[in-house]
Amino acid sequence: MFQSSIPIISFKERITSTATKKKLLKSVVPILLVCYLLFVLNSHSNIVMKYNLPNATQKWAHSTVTKSKLQNALEDPDVTSIEADLLMGNVYKDSNSEKGLPLVPIMAHPPDKVSDLSMEKFIDLSLLPKKHHIKLDFKEFETVSKTIQYINQATKGTSFSDDDPTVFLNADILPGPGKRNDPLTIEADEFIETCLQNIESKNNNGVKYAFSLGWATDPRAYSGYTNEDVDKMKEVIEHYKLLSRSKGVVLAVNARNLYKRLDVFDDILEDNSSIQVLAWTATGEPPISNYQVDKIHTHFKELGIEKQLGFDCQTSGFITGFIYECAVVFASILWNIQKLFV
Numbered sequence: 656m657f658q659s660s661i662p663i664i665s666f667k668e669r670i671t672s673t674a675t676k677k678k679l680l681k682s683v684v685p686i687l688l689v690c691y692l693l694f695v696l697n698s699h700s701n702i703v704m705k706y707n708l709p710n711a712t713q714k715w716a717h718s719t720v721t722k723s724k725l726q727n728a729l730e731d732p733d734v735t736s737i738e739a740d741l742l743m744g745n746v747y748k749d750s751n752s753e754k755g756l757p758l759v760p761i762m763a764h765p766p767d768k769v770s771d772l773s774m775e776k777f778i779d780l781s782l783l784p785k786k787h788h789i790k791l792d793f794k795e796f797e798t799v800s801k802t803i804q805y806i807n808q809a810t811k812g813t814s815f816s817d818d819d820p821t822v823f824l825n826a827d828i829l830p831g832p833g834k835r836n837d838p839l840t841i842e843a844d845e846f847i848e849t850c851l852q853n854i855e856s857k858n859n860n861g862v863k864y865a866f867s868l869g870w871a872t873d874p875r876a877y878s879g880y881t882n883e884d885v886d887k888m889k890e891v892i893e894h895y896k897l898l899s900r901s902k903g904v905v906l907a908v909n910a911r912n913l914y915k916r917l918d919v920f921d922d923i924l925e926d927n928s929s930i931q932v933l934a935w936t937a938t939g940e941p942p943i944s945n946y947q948v949d950k951i952h953t954h955f956k957e958l959g960i961e962k963q964l965g966f967d968c969q970t971s972g973f974i975t976g977f978i979y980e981c982a983v984v985f986a987s988i989l990w991n992i993q994k995l996f997v
Contacts, residue, residue, distance in 0.1 A: 664931075665799070708865055708903035709788055709821050710734075711931045711965035718938045720762040724774050725780060727880050729787070736788040738967065740938075741798040744768040747832075760798040760805075764938050774802055778809055782822065782862075785815070790823035790867055799826075802919045803853035806862060812909045815861035821902055823867040824850050829887055831870025832879055839871055847895050854901070866897055867933065869907035874940055875987040879915030880908060885923055892930075903929045910934035910968050914947045917954040924960045935967040941983055942969040944976025 713736040715730030720739050728734050742756040747769050760774035781789050795800050806822065816853070828843035830836070854864045868891070871885060888906065891897075897904050908918065913920075913934050920932055934951060936943050948970055955961045971979055 661738060672781065682734055691804055697942045700955065708905065708929065708931055709890060711963055712932070713788065713907075713967075715967040717935075717967055717969075718764055719772060719777075719781075720764055720767075722776075725762075725772060727919070729780065734787065738790040738792060739777060740764045740792045740794050741802060742768070742794040743797050744770060746773045747771060760801050765794055767964075774798065775805055775809070778802075778806055782876065783809060783813070787820050787928065788820045790825050791811055792825045792867075793841060793846070796845060799824075799841075799846060799849050800853060803850065803864075804858075807853065807856065807858040807860060810856075810860040810862055813860060815863065817863065819863065822864050823905065824854075824864055825867035825869065825907060827871040827907075828870075829870045829884065831872035831884055832909070832915075833873030833876030834871040837871060843891050847891065847897070848945065851895065851900060863902045865902040865905065867905045867907050868892075872909045872912055873990075874909050874911040874937065874983065875990045876912055876915075877987065877991060879912040880919045881916075885919055889964065898927070898929050903931070905931045905933050905965075907933050907935060910936055910943050910948070910966070911940075914943075914951055915988075917951060921958060921960075924955075924963050925958065928963070931963045931965060933965045933967055936969050940969070941979040942971040942976070944973065944980060945970050946973060946976060947980075950982055 693825045714733050716724070716731065716734045716737045718740065719725045719728050719737050725737070725739075728737050739761055740763060742763055744761040744763055745756050745768065746759065746761055761770040762772040762774060762777050763770040781787055791802060793802075803824075826841045826846045827847055828839070828841060830839065850864070850866070853859075854862075868888060870880070870888075894903055906923075908920070913932075924930060924932065932955075934948075948966060948968060952961060952964065955964045972978075
C-alpha cells in the first residue's frame, strides 16, 4: 500500500506553530477589541445623548425682563446666553397704559405682573436670529406650554442644526435648602411632561431643547444641598429619560448654598458627563465673593469635572464680598429664627 513521504501534522501541532500563533493572534485581537467596545457602550447606554450641551462656561445676561435689558444683552459682544423669567401678566408700553387686560406670558420677575416685554417679543428678538442660547425661567406653570408652542410656531420655516443655539427650559421642581417645607410653584411631573409633550411634537422645527432643573431654595439657609436632594433629582432625570429625550440636563443651584457643601454633586457629574451644574445668584441677592467662586471652581477642577461647571453670578471683591457675606449671615440668623415661630 502506498504511503506518502509527507509528514502528517495534527491540528494541535499546526496551531502551536509560531507562524500559526501569530496569524491567530492577528485575527482574534480585533474581535476582542470590538467586543470590548460593545461592552463599554452598552454599560454606558443610560447616558447616551442625541446631542451635546453647549459649553458650560457661558457669559450670561441675567434677568433680561425689559426691552432695554434685552437690547443691552443683544448688543454686548461678550454675552453668549440670555436668561429671563416668565409669568402671566400684562404688557404695557408706558406707565400710563391701560391695566386690566387679559393675562398673557410676559418677561418679568415676581412680584412684578406687568412688563414692556412680552414672551413673543422676547423669543422673536433673542432666539430667531440664532446668535444666543436662551434660558426660560418659568415662574408660573401656565406659561410653559404657551411658550414652547409659540417657539414651534415662530420657527416654522426655519431650519436648526445641532450647532445652533439651545433653549434651556428652567424651573425649580423640587424643594431645597431653606424651602424644604414650602409648597412648590411648579411640580416636577407636570413641568417635565408638558415640556416633553411640546418639544417632541411634530410641530417642533428642529429647535434643540435642554432642561435646566433646580430646587426651590433660599441663600439664607443654614445648610446646603444634600445627597437626598441629588438622589431625588437623579430619579426624575432617569424616570423621564431626559438625557436621551433632550439635549441634556443642567442642574441649576444657588452658588451660596453650593458653597456650603461642595461635594454633594461630585458623583452625579463624574457618572454623567452629559450633566452640568450652573451656579447662580438670584435677582436681589447680594453678590457672592470671588473667593467663594474660586473655591467652588477649585473643588470641581481637582476632580477633573470643571468643564461641567458654569456660573451665572453677580460677584464682588474680597472686602466688599466680606461685607456682603456678613450681611447675609446676619440676615440668615434673623430669618431662621423667624421661621421657628411661623
